[in-house]
Amino acid sequence: MTSWTIRTKLTFWYTSIFGGTLFLFGLLTYLAFSYANNKHIDVGLEEEADGIVHYAQISKDSIEEYVMRISNEREEWASGKYVAILNRTGNLQFRSGNFAYGYLNLSSDQIKEILSGKTYFKTVKTSKWRLLRIITMPMIDSQQLIQIGIVVNKGSTHKIFLLSLTTLGCLAIIGSWVGGWFMAKKALSPIDCMIKELQKIETEYLETRLTIYPVKDEISELSGVINEMLARLENSFNHVRQFTSDSSHELRTPIAIMKAGIEVALSRERDIYNYQQVLANTLEDLGRLSKIVENLFILAKADAGRYEIHMARINLCPIITDIAEQLKLIAEPKNIFVSMEKMEDASIDGDELLIRMLLLNLVDNAVKYTPLNGTIKLSLGKDNGCAKIVIKDNGIGISPEDSPHIFDRFYRASKAGTANHTSSGLGLSICQWIVKSHRGTITVESELHKGSIFTVTLPTC
Ligand SMILES: Nc1ncnc2c1ncn2[C@@H]1O[C@H](COP(=O)(O)OP(=O)(O)OP(=O)(O)O)[C@@H](O)[C@H]1O
Numbered sequence: 117m118t119s120w121t122i123r124t125k126l127t128f129w130y131t132s133i134f135g136g137t138l139f140l141f142g143l144l145t146y147l148a149f150s151y152a153n154n155k156h157i158d159v160g161l162e163e164e165a166d167g168i169v170h171y172a173q174i175s176k177d178s179i180e181e182y183v184m185r186i187s188n189e190r191e192e193w194a195s196g197k198y199v200a201i202l203n204r205t206g207n208l209q210f211r212s213g214n215f216a217y218g219y220l221n222l223s224s225d226q227i228k229e230i231l232s233g234k235t236y237f238k239t240v241k242t243s244k245w246r247l248l249r250i251i252t253m254p255m256i257d258s259q260q261l262i263q264i265g266i267v268v269n270k271g272s273t274h275k276i277f278l279l280s281l282t283t284l285g286c287l288a289i290i291g292s293w294v295g296g297w298f299m300a301k302k303a304l305s306p307i308d309c310m311i312k313e314l315q316k317i318e319t320e321y322l323e324t325r326l327t328i329y330p331v332k333d334e335i336s337e338l339s340g341v342i343n344e345m346l347a348r349l350e351n352s353f354n355h356v357r358q359f360t361s362d363s364s365h366e367l368r369t370p371i372a373i374m375k376a377g378i379e380v381a382l383s384r385e386r387d388i389y390n391y392q393q394v395l396a397n398t399l400e401d402l403g404r405l406s407k408i409v410e411n412l413f414i415l416a417k418a419d420a421g422r423y424e425i426h427m428a429r430i431n432l433c434p435i436i437t438d439i440a441e442q443l444k445l446i447a448e449p450k451n452i453f454v455s456m457e458k459m460e461d462a463s464i465d466g467d468e469l470l471i472r473m474l475l476l477n478l479v480d481n482a483v484k485y486t487p488l489n490g491t492i493k494l495s496l497g498k499d500n501g502c503a504k505i506v507i508k509d510n511g512i513g514i515s516p517e518d519s520p521h522i523f524d525r526f527y528r529a530s531k532a533g534t535a536n537h538t539s540s541g542l543g544l545s546i547c548q549w550i551v552k553s554h555r556g557t558i559t560v561e562s563e564l565h566k567g568s569i570f571t572v573t574l575p576t577c
Pocket residue numbers: 411477481482484485486509511512513514522523527528529530532538539540541542543544545567568
């Protein structure tokens with residue numbers, strides 16, 4: 117199927133509407149012209165018939181003689197015209213012999229109407245191109261009828277008028293097509309420029325923007341919208357690039373460590389204990405690597421909107437109690453005291469697996485960043501239609517400079533010390549995504565060397 121360009125469509129519609137209007141205008145003008153012309157002929161015929169009737173009455177001649185006389189005297193009067201006299205029953209009594217047409221036969225009803233004083237007009241087609249306009253009216257004594265017929269389209273006025281209208285109409289339509297084409301071209305030229313500019317934009321150069329002209333019209337509005345879209349695209353491309361480069365960087369380190377360890381082990385023959393040591397280290401690194409890959413996978417799926425979240429009504433109280441039990445296990449080696457403070461009943465609409473992942477990440481951080489013999493407190497309450505989970509530790513805390521960035525991907529606070537080599541900086545990014553997908557909030561209050569308080573609020577149901 118051939119598709120028309122917008123320019124062709126605009127030109128077509130413009131010309132069609134203009135042509136249609138012109139046609140209607142021409143038709144009305146022609147009809148008005150024809151009506152005025154016919155009226156003029158009718159008035160002339162009526163005057164002539166009246167004249168003949170009155171003249172015949174006052175002259176001594178009979179009406180037949182009078183008609184014969186004037187038709188013989190004035191040749192041009194007689195051409196294309198006939199005069200006939202009919203009796204009361206409508207039969208022909210006399211007709212001028214100058215014009216080859218019989219006379220108009222009238223029905224008895226028409227004759228009755230005419231005899232009652234009404235003038236009767238009729239147009240008759242005598243050949244393909246010839247029309248006769250005929251008037252029939254009663255004589256003064258109402259004993260006879262006079263009928264005059266005249267060729268109305270003998271003159272070329274109608275044809276000339278019609279031809280002029282048609283020629284002018286055709287010229288106007290051609291002109292409107294050409295004009296419409298140029299107008300459409302002019303109106304669409306900014307779109308042509310936009311297409312050329314957009315064709316130059318490639319994924320590597322997404323910082324390029326469309327030119328916005330100062331005129332406030334639909335095109336400049338469209339350019340603005342496209343520019344906003346380009347900015348969003350650029351942002352998301354940069355985000356993906358950053359994520360890819362950070363991820364590969366994070367994966368490179370443990371792989372390099374594993375490789376170096378194995379190379380050293382293989383460089384010379386060793387006893388079994390040494391080999392076991394290398395394998396144990398490699399397993400530890402592999403564990404870390406698999407955790408990073410798992411976290412990356414979750415974030416990549418979340419970014420693509422492909423992580424399937426299974427929402428259901430869940431009671432937070434048993435989940436937090438369960439998490440606290442797990443926390444006690446991982447806190448034990450560091451002799452960290454775990455306590456559960458307020459525990460209110462609160463149910464939310466959420467994905468239990470994700471909520472567990474969120475809480476595990478937070479308690480894992482609390483243990484990781486709290487020194488030996490520290491304290492971690494958990495609480496669950498209700499606040500303003502939300503469940504409020506608080507995880508408080510008296511660990512190393514977060515500096516005001518690091519605080520705004522801890523939810524960024526791969527961010528690790530510089531003062532986090534020894535924990536750095538075992539962490540990837542993805543845990544809180546995942547927490548933030550989980551909270552967001554549950555329409556909740558996560559905030560942190562922290563003071564360096566004093567501790568941190570992470571507060572999660574989730575809407576209850
Ligand atoms: N309870 C906390 N006390 C002190 N600092 C914290 C605490 N929780 C998080 N942080 C700081 O925030 C940073 C980001 O935390 P996040 O959980 O995202 O990453 P991570 O714990 O370093 O690594 P991962 O969780 O991926 O193993 C941490 O590196 C740490 O500096």
